[in-house]
Amino acid sequence: MSPSSKESSINLGDKNELFILAIHNSPDVIWVKDLNSKYLMVNTSYLKFYNKSEDEIIGKVDSDIFSKELSELFLKSDKEVLQRQETTVLYFNTEHLNETKNIMTIKSPLFGAEGKIIGILGNSRDVTQSEKLNKELEESNAILNMIFEHAPDPIFVKDLNGIYTNVNRAFADFHGLTVRSAQGKTDNDLFDSEIAEKFLIEDKRIIDTGRVEVSEVTLFVDKKLRTTSVTKGPIFSKNYKPMGIMGIVHDITYNKQVAAKLIESQKMDSIGNLAGGIAHDLNNTLSGVMGYASLILTQESLDENKVYLEKIINASKRAAKLIDRLQTFTKKHVDQLISVDLNSIISDTYALINPSIQAKLKINLDLDSDLMELDGDPTQISQVVMNLLFNAIDSIEGQGKISISTTMASLADLDSYIMKSPNIKPGEFVKLTINDTGKGIPEELMDKIFEPFFTTKIDGTVKGNGLGLTIVYNVVTNHGGVIDVKSEINEGTTFDVYFPIGNLVTDEKILTMKAQEKLNLGLVLIVEDEEDVRILLGRMLTILGYTSISATNGLEGVAIFEERHNEIDLVFLDMVMPEMDGKDTFLQMKLIDSDVKVIISSGYTREKFSEILDLGISAILEKPYSINELSETINSVLR
Incomplete structure (x- = not known):
């Protein structure tokens, strides 16, 4: 029945008329069949989709309209609806305007006024686009799952309670577990209490701040000590509420070993620069020892000899201190953090290299007397100061000035792009600034100065063997710090180094007080x-x-x-x-x-x-x- 003859005389108060109007205006294909699967009614969308008239459909069965394959499929599903007296869903493909369409049909039993089945109600919809999207989504998920499962680095997902809800095979292998057995565990199940507590604090901070963080953790794996870098970030729901944490673990043991070798190599290069100054100071000190010893041989008075002996002892102490500085510089580093006084390191380093500095260079020290201590390896921190100093010295031709200063800094003092670094965590920082009046670094080289073995041509504006700044970057990064570099051609260069204040500062002060008691x-x-x-x-x-x-x-x-x-x-x-x-x-x-x-x-x-x-x-x-x-x-x- 066509709605055209009814539209002019429809009574809006008649619910049946409204219902029929709604059916015929529905974008879905809607039809009604009797108990013999003959079409009793079809709506306008049906006629448009199949390009048929009512006369070609009403009173007909599917075999009169569709192919044998489709008509048999439709008849089979009709019988199932009538026998089971329940709704069924049917998916099939059909040609429409020279395109293959995916059709979803919902068939339900149609009950009469007395509650008996009088026919079948059908509702068909073109789901081609949604099926295509679902297929693409499935393929995308399959690719993501494949990447997740076969990634060489351990990957994990934790919920807000710290329970591992999903892990990949590399994570399970890392802990000697299966994927299934790893799921449901917590950090307390997988790590010792100290590391588990560290992860708990990090996870809470990540959820609270919404920031990605990178931390370094040393673990025993297969009875070997391995250093890992763990990158973690928050997972959010559709309404941007935190759901948990996702993390990736990367084994950086080899990188650390290479960095250590670079440090050792650069130390030997630096010793050559220091040799002249050390020899000068050591010869002066030993001259005093030999001179006072010669005087003792010529004197008979014990009182005078005592004075000379004290001179010898003091001179020997100075020589011992000089040698101790050199030993501290040359010994292999150990990754053991202690409370470090940056001002003392700067003073010692300056005293060590000052004899080798040309008179035309002037170095100014401006060290904050209230500077807090930092957690670090004093040998490596010395390397940072020494390498930056040598870098400044090498950049100056002729007369020039180098300024070294220290001060306290907070997170707000850092440039915005530095604050985005995952290496930065909230808190106070010890800031080291080394400024020179050298030729400066060309802008096109700024991104390369920390690369291993990077240097310019002999006539370039950057000197060095290509290792010094790489070591500076590695040491600062390993200490949880960051570096900011600013440079202007023919004006000079400024290195700002930020070291975070650590927990050992308070502990060591408490320890000193207890030791005194x-x-x-x-x-x-x-x-x-x-x-x-x-x-x-x-x-x-x-x-x-x-x-x-x-x-x-x-x-x-x-x-x-x-x-x-x-x-x-x-x-x-x-x-x-x-x-x-x-x-x-x-x-x-x-x-x-x-x-x-x-x-x-x-x-x-x-x-x-x-x-x-x-x-x-x-x-x-x-x-x-x-x-x-x-x-x-x-x-x-x-x-």
Whole structure:
């Protein structure tokens, strides 16, 4: 029935007429069949879609209209609706205007006034576009899932409760788990308490600030120490509410090793620049030693000899201090953070290189006396200061001036583009500024100055071997800091370096106060094969108020510890001993008492014991040491 004959006489109060009008104006294809699947009614959209008239449809069955394949499909679904007396959904393809269309048809039983089925109601819709979008979405999701699953780096998703809801295969392999068993776990299940607590604090900060953060974590993987970089960011719902955190873990152990080699290589290059100045100072100091010694040989008065001896001692101390500076510079670095006074490092570095600076260069120091300490490796921080100084010196031809200053800075003081760095976290910063009046750096080279081995031609405006600024960048980044560089041609260059204030500052001040108040008395076990060292250490401990017992080798030390470990507060352990070396002795003691506190005392340098440090040694005290150094070390362990 066509709506055209009804439209002029329709009664808007007649619900049936309104219903028929709605059906015929619907964009969906709507039809009604009787119990024999003959068409009783079709709407306008049906006629337009199939390009048919009512006479070609009404009273006909599907086999009169459609292909055999489609008509059989339609008839089968009609019978299912009538037999089951419930709605069914049918999908099929048909040709429309020379295009293949995906059609979705919903068929429902049509009930009469008495509640009996009198026919079938159908509603068809063109879902070609939505099907296409769904297919594209499925393909896109499949690609994303493939990337997620097969990515070489561990990837994870956590909810707001810190539960891992999704992880990839690399993450599961990293922790020795399956993907299924890794899901549902928390950081407390996967890491030790210290790292789990660190991640918890980071996750809360990321959710609160909505910022992406990058942190460095050192872990044991397959019994090997690995350094990883973890990038984490918030996940938001459609209404921009935080849902959780997504993170990617990248193994940077190799990068760290390469950076360490670069540092060592650059140190040797820098030593050449320092050699002239060090030789000058050392020769002057030794001249004083030899001169005063010669005077003693010519004098008979003990009083005069005493004065000369004091001069010799003072000159020797100056020589020792100079040598100590060089040793600090040349020894291999250890990734152990302590509280660092940046002003002291600048002063020491300036004193070290000042003799090698030409008289035409003037260096001004403006160091903030209220500067807070930072957490860092003093050797590496010295490298930053020294490399930036050499960079400034090399940039000046003829007369020039270099300014070195320090001050405190807050997050608001940083340029906006620096604040966007994922390496920056809220808090206060120690700011180091080194400015020179050199030729400056061309704008086109600014993005390359931190690249390894980058340098310009001999006639360029940037000098160097290509490693110094790379090392500066690596060290500053590894300390959680950032660098800002500004330069103008023929005006000069300014490097602003920002180091974050750390937690060790407060801890060390508290430790110093406690050490000044009093020491914790207790029983100390000395395990040392050298008799003179055992006796000397025992006497020093007695003076400090401790009781000591001794063992001449590792086997004897383990036996004593096993018998009296409940009484022993601290163990002093030599590394090189007969019978059982220091490492095996320590491991045996840990089996007896996992909380044993052990101080390694050895004539070797600290980097010799990097492996045992990772096993839980409390402290290292390098020989020779004074009674004050001994007291401070013990107090730091037993505090």
